Amino acid sequence: MTVSSANPRTPNPKPKAAAARDQILTHAARMMRARGYADMSLRELAAEVGMKAGSLYYHFPSKEALATDVMRLGVEIVSDAVQAGLEDAPDLPPRARMARAMQIHLETLLSASDFSSAHIRCYPFVPLTVQSELKSVRKKYDKIWSALIEQHLGPKATPTDIRYLRYAIIGALNWSLEWFDPAHDDAAVYVTSVADRLLRESP
Amino acid sequence: MTVSSANPRTPNPKPKAAAARDQILTHAARMMRARGYADMSLRELAAEVGMKAGSLYYHFPSKEALATDVMRLGVEIVSDAVQAGLEDAPDLPPRARMARAMQIHLETLLSASDFSSAHIRCYPFVPLTVQSELKSVRKKYDKIWSALIEQHLGPKATPTDIRYLRYAIIGALNWSLEWFDPAHDDAAVYVTSVADRLLRESP
DNA sequence: GTCTATAATATGATAGAC
DNA sequence: GTCTATCATATTATAGAC
Numbered sequence: 001m002t003v004s005s006a007n008p009r010t011p012n013p014k015p016k017a018a019a020a021r022d023q024i025l026t027h028a029a030r031m032m033r034a035r036g037y038a039d040m041s042l043r044e045l046a047a048e049v050g051m052k053a054g055s056l057y058y059h060f061p062s063k064e065a066l067a068t069d070v071m072r073l074g075v076e077i078v079s080d081a082v083q084a085g086l087e088d089a090p091d092l093p094p095r096a097r098m099a100r101a102m103q104i105h106l107e108t109l110l111s112a113s114d115f116s117s118a119h120i121r122c123y124p125f126v127p128l129t130v131q132s133e134l135k136s137v138r139k140k141y142d143k144i145w146s147a148l149i150e151q152h153l154g155p156k157a158t159p160t161d162i163r164y165l166r167y168a169i170i171g172a173l174n175w176s177l178e179w180f181d182p183a184h185d186d187a188a189v190y191v192t193s194v195a196d197r198l199l200r201e202s203p
Numbered sequence: 204m205t206v207s208s209a210n211p212r213t214p215n216p217k218p219k220a221a222a223a224r225d226q227i228l229t230h231a232a233r234m235m236r237a238r239g240y241a242d243m244s245l246r247e248l249a250a251e252v253g254m255k256a257g258s259l260y261y262h263f264p265s266k267e268a269l270a271t272d273v274m275r276l277g278v279e280i281v282s283d284a285v286q287a288g289l290e291d292a293p294d295l296p297p298r299a300r301m302a303r304a305m306q307i308h309l310e311t312l313l314s315a316s317d318f319s320s321a322h323i324r325c326y327p328f329v330p331l332t333v334q335s336e337l338k339s340v341r342k343k344y345d346k347i348w349s350a351l352i353e354q355h356l357g358p359k360a361t362p363t364d365i366r367y368l369r370y371a372i373i374g375a376l377n378w379s380l381e382w383f384d385p386a387h388d389d390a391a392v393y394v395t396s397v398a399d400r401l402l403r404e405s406p
Numbered sequence: 407g408t409c410t411a412t413a414a415t416a417t418g419a420t421a422g423a424c
Numbered sequence: 425g426t427c428t429a430t431c432a433t434a435t436t437a438t439a440g441a442c
Binding site: 034035036037038039121123124125160161164165167168169170171172173174175176178179189190193194197198200 | 237238239240241242324326327328363364367368370371373374375376377378379381382392393396397400401403
């Protein structure tokens with residue numbers, strides 16, 4: 001699956017443009033993740049995909065627009081994977097649904113890692129216009145989790161209970177980007193250990 | 204307390220230089236936190252503290268050295284606070300020591316926030332030379348937590364158990380930088396809710 | 407679709423006056 | 425300690441040829 005086929009905002013693009021666009025997005029994600037938004041150089045990015053800097057502007061109107069698309073994909077890929085994973089197993093009890101969502105979130109994060117990392121790491125530093133454009137996808141993904149947690153905690157849970165558990169889970173999972181090493185770590189083991197602790201019933 | 208008085212590497216500095224140095228560090232921390240390392244402009248930074256760009260080089264040999272000092276303070280302030288807090292209460296049982304450490308970590312993070320945020324947010328993007336210089340302070344702080352967790356989990360815990368619980372705790376706490384709003388959130392409430400879940404005995 | 411050439415501007419760092 | 429002036433170099437973005 002190409003990255004632009006995952007983006008419904010680009011219907012029926014000409015094949016060659018689509019392929020070049022994908023290449024740009026892929027390399028941009030890698031570069032943003034590694035060096036940050038400000039230090040992503042369009043000259044270097046163009047060189048990596050075999051073109052000159054000016055040619056990028058045929059595919060994206062600005063650096064901000066390119067970054068927006070990279071970061072939007074970073075959320076959408078994870079969000080869509082989690083949603084699909086939950087729909088594939090509709091009869092699980094709430095706690096198992098949460099564990100499954102955590103598993104998919106972490107695995108998608110660590111495999112589609114450049115896009116998601118770029119989002120998570122760069123969001124605080126990206127121009128306000130970019131942050132604004134990302135607000136709706138971010139909110140959509142938050143709502144998936146809030147709904148899951150509400151089911152899990154039951155009717156006596158306050159909105160703050162729900163928010164705080166969501167932050168703890170997402171924080172514990174996203175922080176893996178700073179330490180996870182595929183050679184030594186196992187995503188399933190980590191997720192199990194976190195889920196065992198964070199999802200147990202209150203005392 | 205001035206930031207440079209907290210830095211034992213600068214003994215007996217001339218008062219005027221020390222004051223200017225502190226101002227530079229404080230504003231640099233604010234700017235790095237908000238805009239990232241690459242986008243921190245030395246010209247703007249100098250203007251904020253009322254000098255010209257060239258004058259900064261009397262106090263710091265390079266942008267990298269300045270960033271290193273900001274980020275080092277970011278860890279040291281938290282690390283020293285946690286260590287002191289544990290030494291002040293030597294007789295607490297392991298679980299209470301952990302909860303206390305979490306509390307101090309979060310509160311220090313959220314109050315000395317610019318230095319710590321600059322560290323947490325910018326570390327992935329900072330030049331390798333800067334990352335190298337920070338490795339020892341980071342390791343020192345990690346060891347405090349590993350020791351605490353080893354006591355808490357008991358002798359049957361593997362090194363992986365210890366590492367993963369450390370990552371989950373630090374991740375859940377550090378992520379607060381991205382959502383905590385002093386007007387609506389209470390650090391003590393969040394820390395209690397996280398500690399209640401993450402520190403319970405295994406089933 | 408991609409190129410060349412360039413505009414307009416910002417950057418970190420240094421040298422030397424004061 | 426701070427300033428001025430400057431070097432060398434990077435940046436995003438645009439216009440127009442092909």
